[in-house]
Amino acid sequence: MRRPASIRRRLLLQGIGVAALLALVLYLAVRGVAGAAIQTVQDSVLGTATVVIAEELRGGADGISVDIPYAAFSMLGAVGEDRVFYRILVGDQTVTGYPDLPLPDVVPGLTPAFYTVPYQDAQVRIGAVGRSVLVDGNRVDVTVLLGQTRTAQAVISAQMANRAAGLGLGIFALAAVLALISARSVLAPVHDLALAVGRRGPQDLRPVRRAVPRELVPLVAALNGLIARLRSALDRTESFITEAAHHVRTPLATVRMQTEVALRQARDDATRASLRNVIRAVDNAARSTGQMLDHASVIYRSDQPTQDALDLRVVLRDLVGQMAPTADMRDMAFVLDMPVGPVPLSADRLLLESALRNLLDNALKYGTADTDIEVALTPDGCVTVCDRGRGLGGGGAAALTGRFARGDNVGDVVGSGLGLSIVRDAARACGGTFTISPRPGGGTCATLHLPLR
Amino acid sequence: MRDLALALALTLTLIGGLFARPALAFEIEEVATFGAGAQVVSVLSTTDAAVFAPVIAGYLETRPDLAVRYTVANSQQVYAAIARDGAPFDLVISSAMDLQMKLANDGAARAFDGGAVLPDWARWRDRLFAVAQEPVVMIARRADFAGLPLPQSRADLVALLRDNADRFAGRIGTYDPAGSGAGYLFATQDARQSDSAWRLSEVAGSLHPRLYTASAAMIDDVQSGRLALAYNVLGSYAAARPDPGMVVIQPADFTHVLLRTALVPVTSTDPAAGAGFLTFLLSPQGQSLLAEAGLPPVSDTTITAAPQLRPIRLDPGLLVYVDPMMRQKFLTEWTAAVVQP
Numbered sequence: 001m002r003r004p005a006s007i008r009r010r011l012l013l014q015g016i017g018v019a020a021l022l023a024l025v026l027y028l029a030v031r032g033v034a035g036a037a038i039q040t041v042q043d044s045v046l047g048t049a050t051v052v053i054a055e056e057l058r059g060g061a062d063g064i065s066v067d068i069p070y071a072a073f074s075m076l077g078a079v080g081e082d083r084v085f086y087r088i089l090v091g092d093q094t095v096t097g098y099p100d101l102p103l104p105d106v107v108p109g110l111t112p113a114f115y116t117v118p119y120q121d122a123q124v125r126i127g128a129v130g131r132s133v134l135v136d137g138n139r140v141d142v143t144v145l146l147g148q149t150r151t152a153q154a155v156i157s158a159q160m161a162n163r164a165a166g167l168g169l170g171i172f173a174l175a176a177v178l179a180l181i182s183a184r185s186v187l188a189p190v191h192d193l194a195l196a197v198g199r200r201g202p203q204d205l206r207p208v209r210r211a212v213p214r215e216l217v218p219l220v221a222a223l224n225g226l227i228a229r230l231r232s233a234l235d236r237t238e239s240f241i242t243e244a245a246h247h248v249r250t251p252l253a254t255v256r257m258q259t260e261v262a263l264r265q266a267r268d269d270a271t272r273a274s275l276r277n278v279i280r281a282v283d284n285a286a287r288s289t290g291q292m293l294d295h296a297s298v299i300y301r302s303d304q305p306t307q308d309a310l311d312l313r314v315v316l317r318d319l320v321g322q323m324a325p326t327a328d329m330r331d332m333a334f335v336l337d338m339p340v341g342p343v344p345l346s347a348d349r350l351l352l353e354s355a356l357r358n359l360l361d362n363a364l365k366y367g368t369a370d371t372d373i374e375v376a377l378t379p380d381g382c383v384t385v386c387d388r389g390r391g392l393g394g395g396g397a398a399a400l401t402g403r404f405a406r407g408d409n410v411g412d413v414v415g416s417g418l419g420l421s422i423v424r425d426a427a428r429a430c431g432g433t434f435t436i437s438p439r440p441g442g443g444t445c446a447t448l449h450l451p452l453r
Numbered sequence: 454m455r456d457l458a459l460a461l462a463l464t465l466t467l468i469g470g471l472f473a474r475p476a477l478a479f480e481i482e483e484v485a486t487f488g489a490g491a492q493v494v495s496v497l498s499t500t501d502a503a504v505f506a507p508v509i510a511g512y513l514e515t516r517p518d519l520a521v522r523y524t525v526a527n528s529q530q531v532y533a534a535i536a537r538d539g540a541p542f543d544l545v546i547s548s549a550m551d552l553q554m555k556l557a558n559d560g561a562a563r564a565f566d567g568g569a570v571l572p573d574w575a576r577w578r579d580r581l582f583a584v585a586q587e588p589v590v591m592i593a594r595r596a597d598f599a600g601l602p603l604p605q606s607r608a609d610l611v612a613l614l615r616d617n618a619d620r621f622a623g624r625i626g627t628y629d630p631a632g633s634g635a636g637y638l639f640a641t642q643d644a645r646q647s648d649s650a651w652r653l654s655e656v657a658g659s660l661h662p663r664l665y666t667a668s669a670a671m672i673d674d675v676q677s678g679r680l681a682l683a684y685n686v687l688g689s690y691a692a693a694r695p696d697p698g699m700v701v702i703q704p705a706d707f708t709h710v711l712l713r714t715a716l717v718p719v720t721s722t723d724p725a726a727g728a729g730f731l732t733f734l735l736s737p738q739g740q741s742l743l744a745e746a747g748l749p750p751v752s753d754t755t756i757t758a759a760p761q762l763r764p765i766r767l768d769p770g771l772l773v774y775v776d777p778m779m780r781q782k783f784l785t786e787w788t789a790a791v792v793q794p
Contacts, residue, residue, distance in 0.1 A: 065782065066776075066778045066779065066782070067779070067782065068773045068776060068779055069773075070645045070770045070773050070774075071770065072773075073768070073769040073770045073771075073772055073773050074766070074768050074769065074770030076769055077768040077769040077770075078768070081577055081578045081768070082769070083558045083559075083560070083769070084558060084769035084772060085558075095778065096776050096777060096778045096779075097776070120559065120560045121560060122560075151578070
């Protein structure tokens, strides 16, 4: 499988590529400029030396006198130990120096003319100066050629090129580091957005509201559109379930009533038994639809929970009060253990009540008759409901909190399998946690941890 | 050992002379062959064979497969042999730095890559290399300076000669630049270094100096009492002949240091042989053998320890006085100053 393309790597590679290109350009530019500069400097030294020699040419009654200053030659070899060639002409006659040193194409004047020619197996740069002197009253043209090999220029060029290469490498390294930093900083908003979206809970379908760079706005808009569509699909599903439950519940009530009437009138034992089975099935269906409604409303509300200021003691006591008659019918009782002071929390009342009601309901349903159900509340927001019932069965706690999941030991009790799932979802929407565990000595303990205000 | 080597050399020279050899146009003073190896290293030098014999013997001990044919000529002839005749020597050693420089500058020297052992001032590019350094000194005869301070610089000497013209008339010796390559080099370097050299020339000229073509002859005459002072003498010659009656003075204003230089000419038929011998001369063993032979080794520390020592620079400036017009002009001026009626 191909690895997914990385924007960061691409940014980095492009940055490094551009840096390498710039370093190369810099190197070539410095080398070119340095070469030209050295040529200019060398030429000016060569030109000065040529002019100095030309100026020392003196006319007189008995011909031209030549006086080559020692320093004129000495300084030419100062940098690169260049070889030196010279030629002095009077008219067309070479009076001294190297008679085969090439002449310039044009007749030189007082300003040195420079040209490069191959001479004696080397490239030689020559400066040429021409002037006139008076010999015995006559004007005579003299030409001075002074040449040097290009060793010094090559030596300095090589040094400059090395430095330019060092500079280029340094800039390249710096740019590579900067490219790394910049790639990271450019991608930081993307990274943050991904983290923020990834951190959301499974039920969190709120649109993304965080500020993002302009380039990410279309992505966030698309994401929000997707979330909105998902949400409306969920809404439709939930409302469909609610509608369906309503539509099923009313006919079910009619069926039950009619069946009871028929049961009362029936004389045949077999018929009565089967009618009782019908009533039992109808009860089961009615209860399941009720739970489905409850579950749908929990799911719906948990997207946008309200924050009601509540006292957990009051909520719990009211619920226990409401359910006490049902407990009486089963010869069971709630034993309440409450702290003295209030237990304040901020939560959605309906969600909280759904969670607690289902907990209590479960304890009633699966508890053994003639036992107490112990309901304890601690000041730190921990509600524990313990029964002496049949326990969790073979599947363990995790298997029981899924939707429509039921224990393997509850076949005789009417149930939808939604109860613990509602508790879990409601607890999560309130920011709390739900755990269920076997109780020592038989039965089950369900614990709901709720964050206090 | 040395006598044996000499005897062998002379014998071989005589034998060599029996064979018909193409006549070379330049003037040879002496040819000596050392060793009996099949491969012959051909050396052209301005230094006497007797001086170089122990150095060559040392080399042949390390390379018994070689023989060295050592040809001696004066510096002008050495230059002419390579530049004009294209004589096929493998190594050229000369005390005439200017002519050696001219050879190297004009492309007559091959590249040699063993010169990195030398200080920068002792080589020119990869072509010309100093094998020995020799200060150029004054020699004074102690007896003739009784009651006078010994001159420590050229200015001292000018004052001394001017104030004691009677004592020194006819008893000053120096090189004749027209007749000696080394003398010409020293005189031109003097002229280039300072104006006091011209004043010295004029003051000495008024005392009718004697002119020589060799350092040895000047030292002979100082020792015999014919000269009171010899100016611009090769220090190595004086050091080789110590004499309590003779004082060697290195002028404090500046003391030229002559570099005896070597190059492998392009005319060589076996440049590797020449380069091999040059490598030996520059090696610690070769340098110590040269020192024993009276040719001081090239040393940066010697130069930095004595601030008056100024090695004559191996640069194209040396070419100036090789120019025939410049030479003529200089000799004319020098003669006018020194040779006074």
